[in-house]
Amino acid sequence: MLIPNNNKNNLRDSIIALKNEMNAVILAHYYQDSEIQDLADFIGDSLELARKAKTTTADVIVFCGVHFMAETAKILNPEKLVLIPDLEAGCSLAESAPAEEFAEFRNSHPELLSITYINCTAAVKALSDIICTSSNAEKLIRQIPDSQKILFAPDKNLGRYLSKVTGKDMVLWNGACQVHETFSKSKIIDLKLLHPTAKIIAHPECEEALLELADYIGSTSKLLEFTRTDAATEYIVVTEPGILHQMQKALPEKTFIPAPGMDESCSCNNCPHMKLNTLEKIYNCMVNKSPGIEMEEELRIKALKPLEKMLEMS
Ligand code: 13P
Ligand code: SF4
Secondary structure, X not given: OOOOOOOHHHHHHHHHHXXXXXXXXXXXXXOOOHHHHHHOOEEEOHHHHHHHHHHOOOOEEEEEOOHHHHXXXXXXXXXXXXXXXXXXXXXXXXXXXXHHHHHHHHHHOOOOEEEEEOOOOHHHHHOOOEEEOOOOXXXXXXXXXXXXXXXXXXXXXXXXXXXXXXXXXXXXXXXXXXXXXXXXXXXXXHHHHHOOXXXXXXXXXXXXXXXXXXXXXXXXXXXXXXXXXXXXXXXXXXXXXXHHHHHHHHOOOOEEEEOXXXXXXXXXOXXXXXXXXXXXXXXXXXXXXXXXXXXXXXXXXXXXXXXXXHHHHO
């Protein structure tokens, strides 16, 4: 498929024209490139995007995020066409929990209630009791009686953090986000020495040693909200740097410093999956009405149950 030409303004105009023609809505996660965020109708964290996907009146959802997010939108909206600009946009957390292994573990531990992070495949959602995101997980877990043992999958770092704040003993799946594990504690300490008044704000997908340095821990939208209400003027932001775009837009007078990765020769703090999406791919998926998310109805219905439970409880 030919794109109009490589001029970004033309591309943006063509996407907007197509969007109106198709009655489409463009949803984007905070980790998308700034030009995609600026084009989107709605930008949010995983929970806000799932909620928006459930309530939109559009016929077509163009999901600028990763596969599990577009899949979630499809589970909530079977009648809508859900497009994803790049079908290869995966997630290391979703990959760390293959459905067969997860099913086997669940079968051998029937006493555990599984609270599963939304960063997982539809097949794993279908095997879970309750889905959560990083912004509602603590609230959900606090509603579970102490006598009920919990299996938290697939993010061991988020699970460990939640276990610490709620005091619940949880069995943790051994998965991690490749981006949030790339931050270097010593480099963040060096940055703090250079910027002594800066507050360190971190996503709970980071490792424990890093979270110990943080003045505030929260999901992407909670980090953004914190910088809006907090009095500091400088922040070291320990999550994927895509979020800085909205922080800088909302608070141009403040300074936001992206936390560096361990290896200076790569930009490993950028999510390689999120960054697969481009304006060209958005345009092409809208023209081609593909790639789209397809799902068997039986799987969708099973995956819907724990997602609805999450929306009910949060
Ligand atoms: P939230 O936007 O829900 O904080 O999630 C972060 C993330 O890693 C999404 O993949
Ligand atoms: Fe997955 Fe991590 Fe990328 Fe989020 S940032 S999509 S958790 S790999």
